[in-house]
Amino acid sequence: MKLVTAIIKPHKLDDVKTALESFGIQGMTVSEASGYGRQRGHTEVYRGAEYTVDLVPKVRLEVLVDDADATDVVEILVKSAQTGRIGDGKVWTVPVDDVARVRTGERGLDAL
Amino acid sequence: MDTGDTAWVLASAALVLLMTPGLALFYGGMVRSKSVLNMMMMSFGALALISVLWVLWGYSMAFGKDVGGGLLGDPAQFFGLKDLIGIFHEGDNLGQPTHLVGTVPALAFVAFQAVFAIITVALISGAIADRAKFSTWMVFAGIWATIVYFPVAHWVFAFDGFTAGPESAGGWIANQLKAIDFAGGTAVHINAGAAGLALALVLGKRVGFGRDPMRPHNLTLVMIGAGLLWFGWFGFNAGSAVGANGTAAVAWVNTMAATGAASLGWLALEKFRDGHATSLGAASGVVAGLVAITPSCSSVNPIGAIVIGLLAGSLCALAVGLKFRFGFDDSLDVVGVHLVGGVLGTVAVGFLATADAPAGVDGLFYGGGVDQLWRQVVGALSVLVFSFVVTYVLGTILQRTIGFRLDEEDEVNGIDSFEHAETAYDLVALGGSGFRPGAAPVPTGAPSSREVPA
Numbered sequence: 228m229k230l231v232t233a234i235i236k237p238h239k240l241d242d243v244k245t246a247l248e249s250f251g252i253q254g255m256t257v258s259e260a261s262g263y264g265r266q267r268g269h270t271e272v273y274r275g276a277e278y279t280v281d282l283v284p285k286v287r288l289e290v291l292v293d294d295a296d297a298t299d300v301v302e303i304l305v306k307s308a309q310t311g312r313i314g315d316g317k318v319w320t321v322p323v324d325d326v327a328r329v330r331t332g333e334r335g336l337d338a339l
Numbered sequence: 340m341d342t343g344d345t346a347w348v349l350a351s352a353a354l355v356l357l358m359t360p361g362l363a364l365f366y367g368g369m370v371r372s373k374s375v376l377n378m379m380m381m382s383f384g385a386l387a388l389i390s391v392l393w394v395l396w397g398y399s400m401a402f403g404k405d406v407g408g409g410l411l412g413d414p415a416q417f418f419g420l421k422d423l424i425g426i427f428h429e430g431d432n433l434g435q436p437t438h439l440v441g442t443v444p445a446l447a448f449v450a451f452q453a454v455f456a457i458i459t460v461a462l463i464s465g466a467i468a469d470r471a472k473f474s475t476w477m478v479f480a481g482i483w484a485t486i487v488y489f490p491v492a493h494w495v496f497a498f499d500g501f502t503a504g505p506e507s508a509g510g511w512i513a514n515q516l517k518a519i520d521f522a523g524g525t526a527v528h529i530n531a532g533a534a535g536l537a538l539a540l541v542l543g544k545r546v547g548f549g550r551d552p553m554r555p556h557n558l559t560l561v562m563i564g565a566g567l568l569w570f571g572w573f574g575f576n577a578g579s580a581v582g583a584n585g586t587a588a589v590a591w592v593n594t595m596a597a598t599g600a601a602s603l604g605w606l607a608l609e610k611f612r613d614g615h616a617t618s619l620g621a622a623s624g625v626v627a628g629l630v631a632i633t634p635s636c637s638s639v640n641p642i643g644a645i646v647i648g649l650l651a652g653s654l655c656a657l658a659v660g661l662k663f664r665f666g667f668d669d670s671l672d673v674v675g676v677h678l679v680g681g682v683l684g685t686v687a688v689g690f691l692a693t694a695d696a697p698a699g700v701d702g703l704f705y706g707g708g709v710d711q712l713w714r715q716v717v718g719a720l721s722v723l724v725f726s727f728v729v730t731y732v733l734g735t736i737l738q739r740t741i742g743f744r745l746d747e748e749d750e751v752n753g754i755d756s757f758e759h760a761e762t763a764y765d766l767v768a769l770g771g772s773g774f775r776p777g778a779a780p781v782p783t784g785a786p787s788s789r790e791v792p793a
Contacts, residue, residue: 271554272609272613272615272617273554273555273617273619274619274620274656274659274660274672274675275609275612275613275656275659275660276660276663277613278552278553278554279552280552280554
């Protein structure tokens with residue numbers, strides 16, 4: 228199994244969700260995040276004093292998938308979150324040893 | 340006694356009282372979320388303390404009979420407001436107050452002037468955001484009111500024969516110098532601004548000043564606060580006529596015109612210089628305009644008021660940058676807005692006053708020469724220097740004895756949890772644990788090194 232994590236622009240969340248759902252992904256975890264990459268942050272001006280705000284708001288989305296689906300899911304994420312402008316985010320994949328469903332105690336692929 | 344005048348003065352007093360909670364919001368929104376409660380508490384603390392001191396000896400020091408040179412009122416004459424509270428129980432004046440100030444009961448005037456003392460003290464706190472021990476702030480507030488505000492209020496607001504009996508002498512700025520300060524450009528704004536500068540220098544810069552972003556954490560609070568200040572200020576300025584009359588109406592309209600112009604001035608400057616008209620700029624412009632029209636609202640015409648407003652909005656917008664150039668951490672721009680705006684408004688009287696207005700004096704631009712101008716300059720400078728010097732000495736003494744500045748660790752962790760054992764916002768429902776009804780406060784997660792009572 229794989230954990231696919233995506234950092235995306237907040238306004239793309241709906242598109243990403245729809246795309247993943249139509250692929251058949253049944254669950255995900257979404258959290259608000261902040262950070263910066265190569266685009267850095269933005270500037271704000273208060274009473275004439277300019278502040279660089281390094282951390283910009285992002286959405287962090289996590290999906291557990293079968294190994295066979297991982298490449299497709301990454302592709303779907305990239306396609307649906309893309310605007311082509313700087314700051315679109317990143318997607319990465321890591322291997323997962325085991326998963327348990329809390330309600331039933333099912334393990335592995337059954338728990339997805 | 341005039342009932343219309345009395346009603347207006349009492350209503351104005353209540354309007355001005357609301358300015359201090361308004362100021363708490365205005366200042367509170369501008370600090371970071373870890374210190375908003377302390378910021379608001381400095382205003383509320385001043386509100387509580389000065390309410391009491393004013394009754395005890397404040398009014399008497401400001402409006403008692405002069406003890407010499409127009410410098411101070413007699414603290415004993417009206418101590419505890421004794422003798423001022425009576426009403427006639429028989430005769431032609433049945434039910435009337437025994438003591439009047441002008442056409443209103445003495446106690447209505449006491450109430451109106453009390454709220455001026457309160458907000459002047461509260462204004463200073465903006466210069467020392469995030470880093471002052473609350474207990475020392477309260478000690479400072481009481482001493483500062485007693486040795487700076489009460490005397491200066493006497494200089495500026497105590498007219499001969501007005502409050503302490505027909506033969507009594509009043510303060511030197513009002514009666515000898517004859518500078519025009521209708522509602523407190525000198526006594527309130529220059530006074531608080533100079534004191535704020537002195538305290539900012541005594542306490543030093545916040546950790547990370549000029550390096551870390553110290554963004555306002557809640558601009559909607561700032562806007563609400565500015566709105567309340569604006570509203571209350573009509574009591575401040577129009578109420579200073581101490582009557583429901585033509586002077587009050589002129590002051591009201593001038594206050595409105597100058598404030599609108601100042602907000603426009605600030606926004607225009609920002610748009611031109613920075614590219615955006617900001618909400619903080621709009622709110623700051625409002626306050627700058629209110630400050631500048633305070634001394635001048637009885638002596639200029641509405642066009643003059645608009646000129647003063649435009650100047651105040653744009654000059655104060657430039658002045659708030661001075662702290663970065665000179666390296667003093669006047670955190671919320673008490674100097675840039677109140678000191679600069681107060682000086683501007685006070686000195687502007689010397690140029691823009693017109694005999695058509697209620698004060699009946701011509702300034703330089705209306706053929707009055709420099710006679711009124713030099714009086715205005717001397718009045719402004721006197722209060723500025725007196726307030727700065729006394730505050731600097733007082734602040735230094737407090738810093739060296741009981742300590743004024745918070746420890747660096749507590750400041751960085753947040754003054755709210757250290758000084759008040761509270762957090763302004765509970766945005767995460769996790770985290771709360773160990774509630775014990777009736778038990779001593781548990782500083783759960785509070786980064787405080789204080790002993791916790793068992």
